[in-house]
Amino acid sequence: MIYLDNAATTHPKPPGVAAAVAAAMDGFGNCGRGAYQDALSAARVVYETREQAAELFGCSRPDHVVFTANITESLNIALFGLLNPGDHVISTDLEHNSVLRPLYRLQKAGTAVDFVPADSNGQIDYEEFTRLLRPQTRAVVCTHASNVTGDLTDLDRIGAFCRSHGLLFILDTAQTAGVFPIDMERQQIDVVCFTGHKGLMGPQGTGGICLREHVEIRPWKTGGTGVQSFLEDQPMEYPTRLEAGTLNSHGIAGLHAALSFLKETGLETIHRREDAMARRFYEAVRKLPGVRVYGNFTAQERAAVVSLNIADLDAADVSDELGERFQIATRPGVHCAPRMHRALGTERQGTVRFSWSYFNSEEETDLAAEAVRILAAEAR
Amino acid sequence: MREKTEKFVVTFRTTAGAIAMERACHAADVPGRLIPVPRSITAGCGMCWAAPPGARAGVEELIVHERLDVDGLYAILL
Numbered sequence: 001m002i003y004l005d006n007a008a009t010t011h012p013k014p015p016g017v018a019a020a021v022a023a024a025m026d027g028f029g030n031c032g033r034g035a036y037q038d039a040l041s042a043a044r045v046v047y048e049t050r051e052q053a054a055e056l057f058g059c060s061r062p063d064h065v066v067f068t069a070n071i072t073e074s075l076n077i078a079l080f081g082l083l084n085p086g087d088h089v090i091s092t093d094l095e096h097n098s099v100l101r102p103l104y105r106l107q108k109a110g111t112a113v114d115f116v117p118a119d120s121n122g123q124i125d126y127e128e129f130t131r132l133l134r135p136q137t138r139a140v141v142c143t144h145a146s147n148v149t150g151d152l153t154d155l156d157r158i159g160a161f162c163r164s165h166g167l168l169f170i171l172d173t174a175q176t177a178g179v180f181p182i183d184m185e186r187q188q189i190d191v192v193c194f195t196g197h198k199g200l201m202g203p204q205g206t207g208g209i210c211l212r213e214h215v216e217i218r219p220w221k222t223g224g225t226g227v228q229s230f231l232e233d234q235p236m237e238y239p240t241r242l243e244a245g246t247l248n249s250h251g252i253a254g255l256h257a258a259l260s261f262l263k264e265t266g267l268e269t270i271h272r273r274e275d276a277m278a279r280r281f282y283e284a285v286r287k288l289p290g291v292r293v294y295g296n297f298t299a300q301e302r303a304a305v306v307s308l309n310i311a312d313l314d315a316a317d318v319s320d321e322l323g324e325r326f327q328i329a330t331r332p333g334v335h336c337a338p339r340m341h342r343a344l345g346t347e348r349q350g351t352v353r354f355s356w357s358y359f360n361s362e363e364e365t366d367l368a369a370e371a372v373r374i375l376a377a378e379a380r
Numbered sequence: 381m382r383e384k385t386e387k388f389v390v391t392f393r394t395t396a397g398a399i400a401m402e403r404a405c406h407a408a409d410v411p412g413r414l415i416p417v418p419r420s421i422t423a424g425c426g427m428c429w430a431a432p433p434g435a436r437a438g439v440e441e442l443i444v445h446e447r448l449d450v451d452g453l454y455a456i457l458l
Contacts, residue, residue: 032395035416035427043427047399063396063449226395227426237449240394 007355085110149295150305159188202255397449
């Protein structure tokens with residue numbers, strides 16, 4: 001199988017990740033639930049992983065790195081814990097349902113929501129942020145890259161906009177963490193939500209939130225923390241404030257190994273390799289008769305995602321053919337991004353998404369392009 | 381049971397704070413170790429840093445320098 005669905009989850013993982021999870025399962029007690037060696041081993045690795053995430057995202061304090069099960073949970077915690085009825089929030093048409101559905105639920109409860117529209121090629125006009133601003137605007141929440149097209153949003157520009165208007169900037173890094181540099185301080189991002197199993201190349205079931213100091217998120221759950229046990233409310237100190245219950249220290253140990261691999265390899269190296277393969281594929285398929293590729297490939301920087309259609313073929317049929325006949329794994333459909341597909345005009349056809357990781361090869365890329373060429377020729 | 385001796389004890393509001401203390405003390409070669417919080421301090425749960433009394437100045441300096449999340453400082457028999 002040629003695996004080109006890394007935007008859904010990276011596969012394979014770096015050497016050492018699975019071994020770290022197995023070693024943790026064999027050796028860890030419960031993080032923060034005792035002062036004996038096995039519990040301390042877990043707590044130490046969890047803390048070191050907070051330090052790694054803080055360094056990666058430019059978060060000033062490791063204790064402001066909160067672990068969650070995935071980025072959907074992170075975004076839910078941030079949005080429901082920061083926004084209130086009467087507030088106004090600005091987002092974009094590029095978003096995944098992990099942002100959209102919490103926003104729609106908030107909207108029903110009295111939070112006003114506006115979306116910066118995407119055009120028919122998935123591009124947004126940044127002047128729209130200013131036009132949508134209201135006195136009640138409290139925050140901007142957006143993705144760093146469309147999971148459909150791979151196009152990046154301009155973090156520097158949105159961060160500066162948020163800072164100049166006193167807004168919170170909440171960022172979804174699902175498609176960019178571990179590949180592109182993100183610096184909360186320099187780019188003026190208040191809340192970075194991340195998942196462990198995509199670009200960070202850790203296990204599924206890991207994710208988190210990095211917070212700037214003084215960002216006050218209401219705890220979404222309460223329960224055991226291993227500290228302050230006679231307090232009736234959830235302790236308000238981070239990270240405990242948002243971490244009731246046993247942490248996934250086994251998964252976090254795998255994430256620790258993955259973050260070590262990222263640091264040793266370097267984000268720039270990873271990005272350049274992924275980008276070269278995605279652009280190689282794009283160049284091979286973009287002029288094929290009947291093939292339409294979505295997104296802006298003139299941009300200097302973009303995530304390693306290529307979404308396309310062949311004539312008017314159902315994207316699901318094309319993806320199934322790629323899988324069954326060519327053993328190439330891709331993701332068809334609307335990729336949990338309904339507003340983006342509506343903007344692209346693909347809400348009925350969907351698109352076939354190819355997405356690369358550091359562990360793909362040029363040979364795999366060329367085989368995928370050849371499979372598209374064959375299917376496009378057959379569709380004529 | 382071991383004979384009790386005087387210790388300097390630091391409690392924390394989070395587990396992350398306790399581990400941060402351990403790392404800071406190890407890096408600075410300040411003696412001590414993490415132990416369960418004794419009942420004489422609080423009947424809750426969690427970990428605290430227990431150090432010989434002579435390490436107090438070094439520990440207090442680290443608390444300020446590393447902005448460690450400390451709940452309380454105690455001199456007790458342990």
